[in-house]
Amino acid sequence: MAEEEEVVVPAAAAATTESAAVEEPPAAATTVKVHPLVVFSILDHFIRRQEGQERVIGTLLGSRDEATVEVQNAFAVPHSEKEGEVAVGQATNKTMSGLLARVNASEKIVGWYATTPPTPARPINDSTSLIHDFYLQECEEPVHLVVDTSMADGIRLRAFAAPRTGADASRAFVEVSCSLVFADFERDLLETMTSGIVNDPLETGSSLSVLPSRMNAVETSVEHLLGLLDDVSEYCEDVASNKKKVHPEAARHIADALATLPHLDATDVDAAFNANMQDIVMVSYLASVTKTQLAIAAKIHATF
């Protein structure tokens, strides 16, 4: 990746000496981070494509930090491809980004996405560069995200950038590293979606999941904890029987975790337990009284 950048810099420098443009163009992206929301959005768009349409495209929104692009949002753009001719809904693109900017101004256009064309071996084709040219006007150094919807090998994401390569400032597509990143809420929701499935997705063609209730949450976190404990004890046994080497950091964490358990004798535990218990029972009693009051009020109101 570093080599790529070294190639880019002299080319860009050459370009700037020619044209009087003073500001230095930003380096092309080398890392693309994609939020699952974006993938959802792209797949949804693909499902809703026109009949006969082979692929869909859209605009990626997000933020850029030097050579890392984080894609946080996406919207669909209508387009059509016919024998080498490409039409992109420029007006849609403009209005839509304007509308979305009013809600979240921090998300800027960072590139565009496409689903795989019929020949999955070639994610880049002639029209790709045409569309990329269009996005070059919209933002600096756009990235191109390709989502494999052919299901040949699961749903794969690939990202490309097109840095200037030669002295003539021509561009060529280069594959850059691409990974999924999760915001906390995304991880939670995705976990809910996968673990709460109540039907058979293969039968109905779509999955249906329920939200966990409050009580389930305690259960799942205890299960999670038990799983972690199993992992830790397995690791400890492996280390004890010299199957694995001690990882100082892991050992440190285990020691810290063990140290958080306070040394209390049984009477102290009992006292704390009782005090806490009384509090909770008290509050829950108060809540019940309030509910009863409200119920009585409702009854009285209803009868008179």
Add this chain to the structure above:
Amino acid sequence: MAWQTGTSPALFKTRNRVTEVHIDGLALLKLVKHCRDSLPQMVAGSLLGLDEGKTLEITHCFPVPAPRAEVDEYEGQPEGVSPIEGGDMEGEEYQMEMMKMLREVNVDNNCVGWYKSIYFGSFCQTTLVETQFSYQENLSENSVVVLYDPVQSLRSTTTIKAYRLSDEFVDAYRAKSTGFVPPSDVLIELPLKIRNPGLITAFLYDVKQEGLLKAGPRYSDRLDNPAAPLERYLEHMCSWVDELLDENTKFQYYLRSIDRQGKDAQRWGSKRDDDDPTAQSWKNTTPPTRLDSLLIANQINEYANHIQLHSKASLSKLYLTTSLTKAAAPAGPSAATSSVPPE
């Protein structure tokens, strides 16, 4: 039903009431993202989808921006009137424009309700009911409002709910009657499920397979001590009880003024014979709206439920930790020594 002027085509399918709401994973993610990103401001947006038989399917949603420079602080509850509720023109235009754009890419172009972020479980507000009422009257009887609580979701499980107004209440509200509707029957909660199309489900399985969903240990209580939500609930409940009292005082004041006027009328009537009816204009007494107190009662009830749920969870946690510490206490030293050498 004289008000049925035929303006809303949705009224044709009136008897087909939905009993369940399915929200697409995409819509849910978008909704939650919008609410999260705009914290601490409370925001709102539109829901798109279809009602099919007994289920309402929400397949898409989009945010509606807040009207510029209008932040309404209500005793520490950041609950500015959202653009949808404010009935503001700008927001409406925005929604039309957005729907036009989405139609071009084959998104369901049918508004089925709206969503709103709420602060710590308090949602029973007059504005919410009014907006929901106008949705159910003008759009479709099956419109719903989806409420997402970003603050609560931050610390425990995702809190998201779908509500609509009950028929009983809609009838009473339409007739502008001050009749009584049981507080718990004003807003009806509909069960909410998450739906994902096959392709997205495949992606989900992929992600899970790769173990990307397994986070490191998360300490949901790292922000403050575990007692905090309970305290917060109680605080909120107290303030709502105060408001209920206020409403009561208003009502009593109204009763007293009616009483006084009745006496005045009697005195006046006995002084003169009833030949001059226009001599005195009575002070206008309008009965206070009952809606507020109904909503407040419902809100208090909601908090009571929250508290009970929370205490149940706390109790089980408490029993768990106690039995753990007790079990660990006698074996404590030996267990510690046995686990030290491997390190």
